[in-house]
Structure formats: structure tokens, C-alpha cells
Amino acid sequence: MSRSINLAVIPGDGIGQEVVAQGLKVLNAALPQDVKLETKEYDFGAKRYHATGETLTDADLDALKQHDAILLGAIGDPSVPSGVLERGFLLKLRFAFDHHVNLRPSKLLPGVGTPLAGQPEIDFVVVREGTEGPYTGNGGTIRKGTPHAVATEVSLNTAFGIERVVRDAYARAQARPRKKLALVHKNNVLVHAGHLWTDIFNKVGEEFPDVTTEYMHVDAATIYLVTQPERFDVIVTDNLFGDIITDLAAAISGGIGVAASGNINPSGEFPSMFEPVHGSAPDIAGQGKADPSATVLSVALLLRHLGYEAEAARIEDAVTADLAERDGTARTTNQIGDALAVRVAG
Amino acid sequence: MSRSINLAVIPGDGIGQEVVAQGLKVLNAALPQDVKLETKEYDFGAKRYHATGETLTDADLDALKQHDAILLGAIGDPSVPSGVLERGFLLKLRFAFDHHVNLRPSKLLPGVGTPLAGQPEIDFVVVREGTEGPYTGNGGTIRKGTPHAVATEVSLNTAFGIERVVRDAYARAQARPRKKLALVHKNNVLVHAGHLWTDIFNKVGEEFPDVTTEYMHVDAATIYLVTQPERFDVIVTDNLFGDIITDLAAAISGGIGVAASGNINPSGEFPSMFEPVHGSAPDIAGQGKADPSATVLSVALLLRHLGYEAEAARIEDAVTADLAERDGTARTTNQIGDALAVRVAG
Numbered sequence: 209m210s211r212s213i214n215l216a217v218i219p220g221d222g223i224g225q226e227v228v229a230q231g232l233k234v235l236n237a238a239l240p241q242d243v244k245l246e247t248k249e250y251d252f253g254a255k256r257y258h259a260t261g262e263t264l265t266d267a268d269l270d271a272l273k274q275h276d277a278i279l280l281g282a283i284g285d286p287s288v289p290s291g292v293l294e295r296g297f298l299l300k301l302r303f304a305f306d307h308h309v310n311l312r313p314s315k316l317l318p319g320v321g322t323p324l325a326g327q328p329e330i331d332f333v334v335v336r337e338g339t340e341g342p343y344t345g346n347g348g349t350i351r352k353g354t355p356h357a358v359a360t361e362v363s364l365n366t367a368f369g370i371e372r373v374v375r376d377a378y379a380r381a382q383a384r385p386r387k388k389l390a391l392v393h394k395n396n397v398l399v400h401a402g403h404l405w406t407d408i409f410n411k412v413g414e415e416f417p418d419v420t421t422e423y424m425h426v427d428a429a430t431i432y433l434v435t436q437p438e439r440f441d442v443i444v445t446d447n448l449f450g451d452i453i454t455d456l457a458a459a460i461s462g463g464i465g466v467a468a469s470g471n472i473n474p475s476g477e478f479p480s481m482f483e484p485v486h487g488s489a490p491d492i493a494g495q496g497k498a499d500p501s502a503t504v505l506s507v508a509l510l511l512r513h514l515g516y517e518a519e520a521a522r523i524e525d526a527v528t529a530d531l532a533e534r535d536g537t538a539r540t541t542n543q544i545g546d547a548l549a550v551r552v553a554g
Numbered sequence: 555m556s557r558s559i560n561l562a563v564i565p566g567d568g569i570g571q572e573v574v575a576q577g578l579k580v581l582n583a584a585l586p587q588d589v590k591l592e593t594k595e596y597d598f599g600a601k602r603y604h605a606t607g608e609t610l611t612d613a614d615l616d617a618l619k620q621h622d623a624i625l626l627g628a629i630g631d632p633s634v635p636s637g638v639l640e641r642g643f644l645l646k647l648r649f650a651f652d653h654h655v656n657l658r659p660s661k662l663l664p665g666v667g668t669p670l671a672g673q674p675e676i677d678f679v680v681v682r683e684g685t686e687g688p689y690t691g692n693g694g695t696i697r698k699g700t701p702h703a704v705a706t707e708v709s710l711n712t713a714f715g716i717e718r719v720v721r722d723a724y725a726r727a728q729a730r731p732r733k734k735l736a737l738v739h740k741n742n743v744l745v746h747a748g749h750l751w752t753d754i755f756n757k758v759g760e761e762f763p764d765v766t767t768e769y770m771h772v773d774a775a776t777i778y779l780v781t782q783p784e785r786f787d788v789i790v791t792d793n794l795f796g797d798i799i800t801d802l803a804a805a806i807s808g809g810i811g812v813a814a815s816g817n818i819n820p821s822g823e824f825p826s827m828f829e830p831v832h833g834s835a836p837d838i839a840g841q842g843k844a845d846p847s848a849t850v851l852s853v854a855l856l857l858r859h860l861g862y863e864a865e866a867a868r869i870e871d872a873v874t875a876d877l878a879e880r881d882g883t884a885r886t887t888n889q890i891g892d893a894l895a896v897r898v899a900g
């Protein structure tokens with residue numbers, strides 16, 4: 209059997225460059241001999257934006273479409289106005305490739321620090337909707353710059369979009385030992401979207417009688433995340449609430465240095481994209497200070513998505529072992545990447 | 555000088571009844587002899603809704619308008635569909651009385667537990683906008699119950715509404731020793747509302763050159779709240795983000811058993827309303843298990859709002875002392891209220 213992976217690599221801005229290099233190093237170490245890895249690097253990000261004014265063109269999308277998956281470092285730089293690269297590149301790509309399952313696992317690994325007292329057991333995954341909600345860009349501003357300005361943001365929610373991500377989350381919950389699924393929304397205030405989510409959540413649940421469910425308002429969820437994080441198994445939520453609670457989830461389970469994510473198109477119609485939850489961190493860029501673990505764990509998600517389960521698990525084990533043995537000695541981005549590659553290959 | 559307070563009291567549902575009784579007890583103990591306290595109780599909540607179908611009528615609003623302030627326990631019961639009392643009573647009142655400054659202080663008092671390791675210094679106040687954003691109820695659903703359903707939620711943001719709450723927050727920051735103000739929003743995604751908030755935040759800041767400012771995305775704010783809560787002094791944010799981060803803020807600074815809030819109309823055109831951040835907790839209602847401290851601290855905010863600064867401080871000192879001396883012995887709601895009243899009177 210001859211196998212191959214045709215990967216699009218987008219290092220992006222700031223520490224994106226450094227961490228993606230380590231991600232690729234570990235990917236190479238993990239792949240069996242018979243798998244042919246082809247990579248093509250793309251130069252999206254602040255530099256290209258300044259040079260050309262482009263963030264992501266139709267031709268870019270056509271090129272990216274040819275790949276089996278995308279590995280992204282981070283996009284964003286203070287020299288670009290807030291929102292330009294986020295909306296023009298990252299969200300554009302998530303929407304264009306219909307990445308409706310934004311998968312964000314949170315696991316507090318042994319030896320890893322948490323701001324919470326008492327080292328709680330944390331092992332859950334957030335399934336964040338990725339193509340709807342308040343992220344659609346729908347809205348506008350009138351009378352900008354005057355005392356009579358009005359700005360709107362419209363959250364768009366469809367039964368189609370909710371049902372598919374909710375079903376995905378149920379299936380993930382069913383496949384886990386605890387089989388628990390929590391819906392997080394704010395259906396007592398955002399009654400239109402909230403009731404649509406809740407109704408569909410309940411209806412789809414009938415197909416998964418062995419999954420235990422609960423509903424929780426997003427404000428209450430932030431409380432439980434810090435007081436009872438062991439309560440969670442799988443969480444499904446909308447795009448904006450998912451954005452907020454996954455940063456909190458990352459913070460309590462080792463920090464954004466180890467938080468991985470996948471922007472998944474489950475049908476495979478378009479390539480899925482894998483990226484660390486952290487940003488481009490321009491303040492520490494180019495200094496070898498960034499922890500590549502989040503990117504390496506994103507590579508594991510990528511491999512699992514492409515069907516390389518054993519290789520994904522080997523990478524996760526390597527990161528777990530590396531974190532457990534950290535003794536406070538500072539290592540460079542490159543050194544951590546090397547250590548992980550050695551473990552994975554060994 | 556003859557002084558008086560004409561207070562509307564809304565015990566509401568569940569533990570609301572119990573905690574409000576203690577709030578009034580402590581209020582009576584705190585008030586100087588010459589202040590005449592008149593109270594009128596209103597029966598809003600689940601019971602009235604079931605009996606009459608009403609949540610808050612125009613006549614109710616007219617009656618409430620006559621008062622100097624409102625003390626609310628909690629509204630909400632599982633027997634009422636989600637959203638009915640929230641939108642029909644609580645939000646209706648906040649909007650009708652233009653409670654645009656939703657004030658939520660977070661202070662980790664000595665001896666009080668926090669889920670965070672290392673007992674950090676927490677002393678900040680969130681100024682949450684209370685009359686705009688995604689809370690306006692604007693939106694709708696088409697094709698409900700079909701696979702083609704679409705639901706929208708519209709966030710409305712006006713320069714008028716943003717500027718007044720931002721200015722209020724700057725003034726509060728200026729009056730505090732550290733003079734720091736953080737704007738929390740998501741202006742890289744919600745670019746319409748986010749840029750309006752950011753522009754106004756920067757412009758109003760020119761009037762407060764001695765206030766140090768920073769901008770933070772809401773997702774990042776949840777990280778800092780658990781990793782560096784000492785970083786915050788005053789936070790200003792929109793209605794929904796404020797809802798979310800103040801529950802997290804309550805969780806890290808002693809829990810919702812001690813989280814107070816004020817729904818303030820600074821102009822005094824309408825009475826302001828003071829309430830604990832917690833809900834009606836039907837699971838423990840009627841058992842004397844609820845901690846009335848959050849309500850008592852809300853009474854302190856009420857007194858401060860009405861100009862009784864010394865009395866407000868005395869209540870806060872009493873709660874601080876009571877919390878510091880707790881030794882784990884369980885006390886009833888009533889016993890805690892009695893203890894606080896004794897301290898305040900003494």
C-alpha cells in the first residue's frame with residue numbers, strides 16, 4: 209500500500225514560523241517510512257498583506273483546496289489593524305472550507321501547571337461550531353464617528369448548521385468512556401438562537417440514548433470550568449461562546465502553550481486545518497522562546513483526522529512524557545521540538 | 555435634617571425570599587436613627603406568572619418608579635420556560651429603567667476560598683453595559699421546527715450608549731488608587747460593534763489622561779482572570795461579555811455566595827436596582843442554606859448609591875469580618891444575617 213499526505217503549511221506571523229518548523233519535524237519523525245509527505249508552504253499573513261494588500265484570494269483558496277490538510281502556525285501582527293487578518297484570512301478560510309467542527313481538547317497532563325488549586329482532573333473536548341453565530345461578519349455601522357453612530361452584529365444560526373455540529377458532538381461523546389455531553393449557550397437571553405440550539409440538541413439526543421446530557425448557560429459554564437472542571441466530558445457550543453470558553457479551558461489545563469485545535473470539515477469536501485490555539489505572540493517572536501507543544505499536538509489531531517491513529521497517539525504520548533519530565537530548565541523552541549522528534553521516532 | 559429611603563423590595567423566587575429578608579435586617583441595623591426606611595414588597599416572579607401570566611406590567615413599572623431604589627433577591631424557576639422571566643421581568647426592568655451601568659465588584663476577601671492556587675490579590679470592578687448589545691431581544695426565527703429554520707440575534711450598539719458607560723468606567727478608574735481601565739471586547743471578529751467600542755474608548759480616554767488603559771479580547775480576558783487576576787482594576791465591557799466575565803470573576807473571588815451587583819441609572823431618572831449575582835437556586839430554596847452575604851453586599855452598594863457611604867462601608871466591613879472568622883461551622887441563612895446585623899449595629 210502506498211500512502212501519501214499532501215500538506216499545506218502556513219507558518220504565518222510571529223512565533224508561527226518557529227512552532228510550525230517543530231510541528232513538521234515531529235510529523236516527519238512520526239510518519240511510517242511508506243508514507244510520502246509532500247508539503248507546500250504558503251506565505252499568508254502580515255508580510256504578504258503589507259506587500260500586496262491581499263489576505264486570501266480565490267486563487268489561494270483554489271490552491272489550498274488541492275491539499276489533504278492544512279497546518280497553520282499563527283496569523284496576526286500589531287502592524288495590521290485589528291480584524292483585517294482575522295476576518296480576511298483565518299475566518300475566511302474557516303468559512304470557505306466549511307470548517308464547522310472546531311475541535312478543542314483540554315487535558316491537564318501530569319506535571320503541567322494550572323492556575324487552579326489542587327490539580328483537578330481535566331479531560332474534556334469542546335466542539336465549537338465554526339461557520340455560524342456572531343462570526344459571520346453580518347452587521348454594519350451607520351453615522352460612524354458621530355455621536356449618533358449605531359453598530360450592529362447579527363448572529364446567524366441555522367438548523368442545518370446546528371444539527372450537524374450537535375450530531376458530531378454526540379458521536380464524540382458516545383465514543384468516550386463517560387459519554388457525557390453539555391450544551392453551552394445563553395438560551396434565557398438569546399432566546400431565538402438559544403431555543404433553536406436547545407430544541408435541536410434535545411431532538412438529536414433521542415438518537416443517542418446512552419449519552420448523558422446537560423444544558424448550561426455560558427456564564428455558569430465559566431464558573432464550573434474553574435470550580436468543577438472534572439464535570440466536563442464533551443461540550444458543544446456556538447462559535448463565540450466556544451471561542452471564549454476554550455481560551456479559559458486552555459488556561460486551566462496547562463495554558464495556551466499546549467492547547468491544540470482542529471478546524472474540521474468532517475465530510476472531507478475541503479481540507480481541514482490544524483492550528484495551536486495561541487496567537488502569533490509578536491513580543492517573543494524570533495527568540496526561540498515559544499513552546500511548540502501546542503502545534504505538535506495539533507499535528508497529532510491532523511494525523512488522527514487523516515486516519516493515522518497510532519502515529520497521533522505516539523505524538524501525544526511524546527508530548528505527555530516531555531511535559532512530565534520538565535524540570536524548569538529553559539529550553540528553546542528548537543530543543544523542545546528535537547526532544548519530541550526523538551521520542552516519537554524512538 | 556430628616557432623611558428617608560423609600561425602597562421597593564422584590565424577594566422573587568427560590569432563595570430570593572430568604573436572602574432578601576437578611577438584606578433588610580442588615581439594612582435596618584445599618585441605618586442611622588433619623589433615616590426613615592419605608593419598604594414595599596412586590597410579588598414578581600414565577601408564582602405571579604403562573605397565577606396571572608404577568609411578568610411586569612406597565613402599572614408595575616409605574617409603581618416601581620416611585621421608589622428611591624429596588625432590592626431584588628432572584629427571579630427564576632424551572633417551572634417557567636427559559637427566557638420568560640429573564641426577558642419578561644429582569645431584562646425588561648433593566649431596560650425600562652435604563653440601568654446602563656451594571657456594576658459588579660470582585661474582591662477576594664481574607665479567609666475566603668478561591669479555586670485559584672496561591673490566594674492571589676483580587677480587587678477589581680466590572681462596569682458592564684446594561685441596556686444594549688445582544689441583550690435587546692432583537693432577532694427572530696423563521697421555519698421553526700423544520701430543517702430549514704434560521705434564528706438571528708442582533709447586537710445593537712450605539713455611540714450614545716457606549717460613551718456614557720465608558721465615561722462612567724473612566725471616572726470610577728480615576729477615583730481608584732491604581733487608575734487602570736481595561737476595555738474587553740472582541741474587536742477582531744465583531745468588527746462593527748468592536749471598533750465602535752474601541753474608538754469611543756480611546757476618544758473618551760483623552761479626557762482622563764491619568765487613567766492607564768488597555769484593550770483585551772474577551773477570550774484573552776478569561777485567561778488573565780485566572781492567571782493574573784491582580785492585573786485588573788476597572789473593566790468596562792458590553793452586556794454579554796460582561797455577563798460572562800462577571801460570573802467567572804465571582805467564581806475566582808469567593809463564589810457567587812458573595813458576589814453583589816448594582817443595576818444603576820446614574821442620572822437618577824429611574825430607581826436603580828441592587829441584586830446578588832446568583833440566581834434563585836431552587837434546589838436549596840427554603841432550607842436556610844443560602845449565603846445571604848451577596849445580598850447584604852448588594853445592600854451596601856445600594857446605600858452607597860443613595861449617598862450613605864459610611865453605612866455602606868460598615869456593612870462591607872461586617873461581611874469582611876464575618877467571612878474572615880468563618881471556621882467551617884455550618885450556619886443558616888438566618889444565623890449569618892443575624893451575625894451581620896449585630897456587627898453592623900455594634
Ligand SMILES: CC(C)[C@H](C(=O)O)[C@@H](O)C(=O)O
Nearest residue numbers: 294298299451485742743773
Ligand atoms: C483570532 C480569532 C479570529 C480567533 C477566533 O476568535 O476564533 C481565535 O481567537 C481563535 O480562537 O481561534
Ligand SMILES: CC(C)[C@H](C(=O)O)[C@@H](O)C(=O)O
Nearest residue numbers: 396397427640641644797831
Ligand atoms: C438571568 C440573566 C438574564 C442575567 C443576565 O444574563 O444578565 C444574569 O445572568 C445576570 O448576570 O444578571
